Amino acid sequence: MIEKFIHAGIIDPEHIDTLKQYVEEDDKKRIIFLDTTFILPTSAENVVDNFNNNHIPSALFFNIKDIADKKSSLPHMLPDKKSFENSLSRLGIENNDIVILYGQHGMIMGPARVWWMFKGFGHHNVMVLNGGLPAWTQAGYETTSGTPPAPIKSGYKALEFQTSMLINILGLMEISENKTCPIIDARPQARFSGASPEPRQGMRSGHIPNSMNLPCSSLVSENGRFKDAKSITALFKAIGITLEDQSKNRIIVTCGSGITACTLALALHHIDYNGDVSVYDGSWSEWGLESSPTRISN
Template identity: 40%
Template structure:
């Protein structure tokens, strides 16, 4: 067996890893996201923990898993003993999920002798291969040197230009429900929506039992959304599963591919969206709108009522909701509220808290007048009976 290996594919099987595990330049990384060191946890022997969140992300950034600097990536890679001549195989505990992000990061920093373990740790265990307990790497530092490659990562300004001019094909890896705004975003406070001119290819479409599908099956998935010569930007929720699409695309022979680092978390936060589509409102936007509806029932939103609303939602949210509220008729306002409440599944969750907020706001100016009482009762009946 060769003691020095060069990876010929961005994907390796557990059988291949088992046969080559003693190669002297092999480094195995666990790229499971949000994983903390725990000596009781099982791992593939001699694995080193690649901490995406704390070590290999720009933690000063407002958005999760943000692209690190060259200096940070090089320093942390060296601490893990990674050398310029290393061969890296990365896995995660889900099959293929965050491991693809690790693979893409190395490629973005100019290192190509890296591959994802197909099926990850679950496939390794299923095959009956040996495991060990998690351990810290305490060996020598590596000599890894970054060589940042342009175009691998796209950022907010890039995506704004690409979406407006359609210079790129933007492909979103989120579920169809999130892409089509029929299910809320899992991140609290993040509005539903899509990047303009984007198309949907859920990353789960590329997987079967936690493993990447065959090259032929992958090609079929990508054929439906992009041509081989398209310039492609992959997006998702926060830049993690977009890299699964990048992995599948590279295996399928696509060359002009990139990943939007901030993805929908950044884009949905930095853009106002379309307030004319209530099903895409965040819960904060909905709360602001309902409180405005009640406070304006007497055609006068008092200063104390305004202060109460601003104590519950951000000023930026208040301002954009206020602009929409001014445009809407009384009938439109009720329809908007019903549609937004249904989108957030308030019926089974926290409708009671919503009504408590409404009543507290109405009392904010010390005068719960008959009109506010009537509006409150009217809303309660409509929403509970809806």
């Protein structure tokens, strides 16, 4: 039962009760909901206040900005193994927990990033709530308010992050120059083309040479849920990525700061792409810096 949702990477709210019934039969497992909402730096919204005012019962808030590499000058970079373990232990998460990630506004900003983090550090039982909190309430489930009580600290243990799921700027510079595998950018088309400015200061406009554009918003339907697998497959096919083409055994995904690139990674997982999907963690916040030695196209 649970493997179906793990394999898909997502779970519809309508299937939560079925999953709960499964968990009731296994006293070694429990379901943990995490609000993983992320917003752009130009937004004045306070997602922690939003969480305290309205969240799934028993959910906890996973702060992407805090659970990050604090030594990096780049925003919310991947934390090291020890920091990830400590953060999940403070949240009371156990290795056998079934972790369901959701966003306050749907699928795109946050949940897929945290799914990628969990998968990379070896947590098997993890999935994204399809459509996030809006889909949860539309399905008739209750929400609650208030600051949750502090969880009982656990002793979470992670694996070393899977190197195939990550790429740095030096590796990407070589791939971009030699065109050795596809590079897909999840940003809106206007930012990819350089027609619109970046939301962060000190950035050039444009895109990584020899990259292609698939805005993450195109993966989501009007109701805020992922489009069906056939439609998502067609979107990748439209930019030259087909599941049948075994020559493309690695795909690089990038975006503004490593958040929405993970939506592309989740989508490729959802449609059963079997090659490696590597997230460029620094993304445009590193490549596009005015001080960066990288080349850009527009």
